[in-house]
Amino acid sequence: MRPIVEVVNLAVAFPDSTRGWRRVVDGVTVALEEGEAMGVVGESGCGKTLTVLALLRLIPEPGRIVGGSVRIGGEDVLAAEERRLCWVRGAMVGLIFQEPAQALNPVRSVASQVVEAARLHGEVSVSQAHALARRLLAEVGLEDPDRIARSYPHQLSGGQRQRVLLASALAADPRVLVADEPTSALDTVSQQRMVELLQRLRESRRLSLLFVSHDLSLVGRIVDRITVLYAGETVEVAGRETLLADPKHPYTRALLETRVAIGDGPDARFPTVPGRVPRSRDWGRGCRFAPRCPYALRQCREARPALTVLERGRTVRCFLLGDAEEPVA
Amino acid sequence: MPEVGPVPILAAEGISRRYQVRGGSASRHLGVVQALERVSFELRQGEIVGVVGRSGAGKSTLARVLLGLEPADEGTVLYAGSPLQNLSRNDLQRLRRSVQIVFQDPHSSLDPRQSIGGILSEPLAVHNLVPRSRRRERCLELLSGVGLPPDEDLLGRPPRELSGGERQRVAIARAIACNPELLILDEPVSALDVSVRGQVLNLLLDLHRRTGLAMMVIAHDVRLISHLCVRVAVVAEGRIVEEGPAGQVLGRPANPVTAELLASATWLETGRQAGPAIASREPRTGS
Numbered sequence: 045m046r047p048i049v050e051v052v053n054l055a056v057a058f059p060d061s062t063r064g065w066r067r068v069v070d071g072v073t074v075a076l077e078e079g080e081a082m083g084v085v086g087e088s089g090c091g092k093t094l095t096v097l098a099l100l101r102l103i104p105e106p107g108r109i110v111g112g113s114v115r116i117g118g119e120d121v122l123a124a125e126e127r128r129l130c131w132v133r134g135a136m137v138g139l140i141f142q143e144p145a146q147a148l149n150p151v152r153s154v155a156s157q158v159v160e161a162a163r164l165h166g167e168v169s170v171s172q173a174h175a176l177a178r179r180l181l182a183e184v185g186l187e188d189p190d191r192i193a194r195s196y197p198h199q200l201s202g203g204q205r206q207r208v209l210l211a212s213a214l215a216a217d218p219r220v221l222v223a224d225e226p227t228s229a230l231d232t233v234s235q236q237r238m239v240e241l242l243q244r245l246r247e248s249r250r251l252s253l254l255f256v257s258h259d260l261s262l263v264g265r266i267v268d269r270i271t272v273l274y275a276g277e278t279v280e281v282a283g284r285e286t287l288l289a290d291p292k293h294p295y296t297r298a299l300l301e302t303r304v305a306i307g308d309g310p311d312a313r314f315p316t317v318p319g320r321v322p323r324s325r326d327w328g329r330g331c332r333f334a335p336r337c338p339y340a341l342r343q344c345r346e347a348r349p350a351l352t353v354l355e356r357g358r359t360v361r362c363f364l365l366g367d368a369e370e371p372v373a
Numbered sequence: 374m375p376e377v378g379p380v381p382i383l384a385a386e387g388i389s390r391r392y393q394v395r396g397g398s399a400s401r402h403l404g405v406v407q408a409l410e411r412v413s414f415e416l417r418q419g420e421i422v423g424v425v426g427r428s429g430a431g432k433s434t435l436a437r438v439l440l441g442l443e444p445a446d447e448g449t450v451l452y453a454g455s456p457l458q459n460l461s462r463n464d465l466q467r468l469r470r471s472v473q474i475v476f477q478d479p480h481s482s483l484d485p486r487q488s489i490g491g492i493l494s495e496p497l498a499v500h501n502l503v504p505r506s507r508r509r510e511r512c513l514e515l516l517s518g519v520g521l522p523p524d525e526d527l528l529g530r531p532p533r534e535l536s537g538g539e540r541q542r543v544a545i546a547r548a549i550a551c552n553p554e555l556l557i558l559d560e561p562v563s564a565l566d567v568s569v570r571g572q573v574l575n576l577l578l579d580l581h582r583r584t585g586l587a588m589m590v591i592a593h594d595v596r597l598i599s600h601l602c603v604r605v606a607v608v609a610e611g612r613i614v615e616e617g618p619a620g621q622v623l624g625r626p627a628n629p630v631t632a633e634l635l636a637s638a639t640w641l642e643t644g645r646q647a648g649p650a651i652a653s654r655e656p657r658t659g660s
Contacts, residue, residue, distance in 0.1 A: 087566040088537055202428055231428045231593035232637040239641075258566040261642050302568040303642075313578075314571025314600075320536050 048117055048252050049076035049099065049137075049220055055111030056094050056103055060325070065110065068324040069094045071277030071361075072112070073351055074254075076220065081246060081253040083263035083284070085299065086273035089321045092256045095273070096224045099254075100133050117219065134164060138213030142225035144205035148197040154181070154208050155193035161215035180211035185241050203234035207241070214249070221245070222254045227262065239265050260299050264288055269357075272296050275322055275332035278351055282358040292360050294337045331363065339364055380454050381415040382555045382587060383439050383472065388412050388448035390434050390611075408434040410611040411448065416555055421581060421588045423602030423619060425595055425634060431611040432591045436557050439589075440472060441465075470500045473548035477560035479540035483532040489516075489543055490528030496550045515546040520576055538569035545576065555587045556580075562597065574600060595638045599623050607631045 056069040069091040076082045086092050097103050099114055101121055114121040117136050119128055133139075141147050149157060158177040162168060168176065174193075181189035184207040197205055206226060213221065223242065227235040243266055246253050257263050263270060270287045272280040272295065280293040291297045298317040319336040330345040331337070337344065343363050351361045390409040395402055408431050416422060416439070426432050437443045439450055441457045450457045452468050460468065476482040483492055493512040497503045503511045509528070517523040519542040532540050541561065548556055558577070562570040578601065580586055590601050598605055598619065605622045607615040607630055615628040626632040639645055 087568055232595070232641055233427055233593075233633055236637040236640050258568070260567070265641065265644055299568055302571050314575050316572045316575065317568060320538065320569075 045078065046115070046118065047075040048078045049074070049254060050115045051075070051095065051099065051112065053112040054095060054098055054109070054114065056091070056098055056107055057110045058107045065108070066324055067110065067276065068107075069098070069276040070111070070324075070327075071351070072273060073278045073281075073359075074271045076252050076254050078219075079250060079252055080269065081255060081267040083267035083270040084254060084256040084273060085258065085260050085263050085270055087258055087299075087321050089275075089323065090273040091276040092258075092273055093224055096139070096222055096254075096256055099222065100137060100139065101129060134161075134216040134218070136218055137220045137222055138210075138216070138218035139222045140206070140209050140213050140224070140226050142228045144202065144209045144229070145197060147209050148205060150197050152196070153193065154195050154197070154200075158193070158208065158212045158215060161212040164216070166216060176215065177211070180214055181208070183214070183245075184208075184211045185237070186211075201234075202230050203237065206230065206234075206238060210241075210245075214245070217249075218251070220252045220254065222256070224256045225258070226255075228257070228259075235262065242266060260288070261303055272299070275327060276324060277332065277361065278359075279333065279361045280359070286358060292354060292358070292365050293333075293362050294339055294364075295333045298336075331361075381417050381451070382453065383416045384451040385412055385414045385435070385439060385445075386449045386451065388438055388445040388450060390431075390438055390443065391446050407611050409438065409445075412608075412611070412613055413448075414439075414606060414613060416587060416589055418554065418587055419585045420604060421590065421602045423598035423605040424589060424591045424608055425593065425598045425605060426608035426630070427593060427634070430608045432593075432608050433559055434611075435608065436474065436559055436589065436591060440474060440557065441468070466500075470496075470502075470551045471554045472557065473551070473553040473555070474557040474559065475541070475544050475548050475561055478564045479532070479537060479544045480564070482544055483540060483547075485532055488529050488531060489535075492532070492543060493528070493547055493550055496547060500551050502551055511550075515550055518549065518580075519543070519546040520572070521546070536569075537565050538572055541565060541573055542576065545573075545580075549580065549584075549586070553586065555589065557589045557591070559591045560593070561590065563592065563594065570597075577601060593634070595623055595634050596642065607634070 051072060051074045054069055054072040055067050057065040057067045060066040072091055072095050074084060084092055094103065098109055103109060109122060116132050119132055121132055124132065155174065155177050158180055159173040162173040162176045178189050178193060181192050186192045186204060186207050200208065227238045230238060242253065245251060255263060255267055264284055267284055269281065269283050271278055272293065274295045280296050287296065291300055301315045302317060317336060322332060330347060331349055334340040334344040349361050349363045351359050354360045354365055388409055389411055392406045392408055393402060394404050394406055412435060424432050424435065438445050441450065452460060490512050493515050494508045497508050497511060512528055513523040516527060521527060521539060521542050535543065562573050565573065577588065581588065590598060592598055602619045605619045606613045607622065607628060609630040615622055615631050622631060623635060626635055
């Protein structure tokens, strides 16, 4: 069976100052199997959000998808006509973002926004839509859904707003939920509750979940597999346990080592990776992680490694790992 | 470890702060939010104090009232022992120099139209600390003090060309430009990638060791507090519900709020359920 979401070798470009196009995502490959939860992890500037937007052909002007393919539920998203695209955007995929305050309309009540989502994608009357909205608000764990329905976004806490957004994403009963940093604006208590809620919804609605975050530990709380992005490309894909216990790509290792855990006191030093994610204009012809990689060889600076299958269920983009037999993208 | 001085730099004595809530079609008066309720709190020389709590608990309001950016509805804020409202113009100016704040999001706290050099030299000019001819040199020193390359090129660049971690370093450099006694850091790393948080935390610890700078670190994540702070205050619904040495408060939490914050951070980090069951209610107010 094909994955329900399949992104292969995606490339997104924006015009640069010389009237050419510069690729800012180039080599992202992600596959989400039906019913699974896949984490997409990487730092700011690695292409996480552009990948999410490309899934639904929502790349903001003047950006363009210039390479690769996106298939969702068998539909070729990049070639789809407007009507099919609408179907993909609502009925197939529900989307929630990091900052619910920006995704909700401040001058409209919660009810009208959730109802709108329900009516846009299903043939339901206004009163049915209102009943559905109330049901959805209760389903996402909001106490007193009637009061919440009458509220405006500014009257809610961050955690409540994120749940409202989730309710409207679920209004058209999608098969896939894409959550882009859904907890980054929340405190740790709300983060835990949101992750637990997503876990429950996954089971009760048989959702496939694409969970995007810079926080590898957090992602580890919910997903089955993890895709690691670096500088606009996929660098490693593996099952959660495998990846967290035995990361192969030097970047994945670095991400794991730099986590800030509960400490023993004020004398700690935090492990860090020198340097930063390169901007696309600074990508060389070699491996994009090579300038920060403690193991880089000459080869790494001269050619770009392909994403290759290292062992069953694990792909890595690194010259140092195995004599990769089988390029996947 | 630097000495902890006897007279607090800033002290809150029983301060309360209320907000009127308006809404609906004609901005009707809907009620009052008690953001702070009779809070007493001290910030002493050379000490790193954590203020931890959930969103909307009143942490940022406490910082704003301590700085005099918002008035207290009850109680007094003392700066070096004198009430803020009695301070002379000169004393206020001194407060504005000696207590600095770093905000969560360096995207919005740095002026996008200014260069890094402009951002760093502004406090030097406002407080008349360094003659114009030496400002460039001082800016370069500040950059290297926060672990950024001290080159002219960087001084000429706008904030948008820097990464989030670099921008937060610039915000810290600006805050220490006028040699403050106290730095208030409101969620200093929560807008940053997990992978660069450590770099900023290392920088803060280095600064503290080098200069003995006192700090008040506001965070919702106890992971951060447990690393940086000697003393910690836990805030919930506008009150300090627990306060003491960080090891004790976070090691054997006496208040359910502290236990809940610890349990969630532990779970997020390790997946282990710890401490008491967590209620599923969301707090009422926004941050």
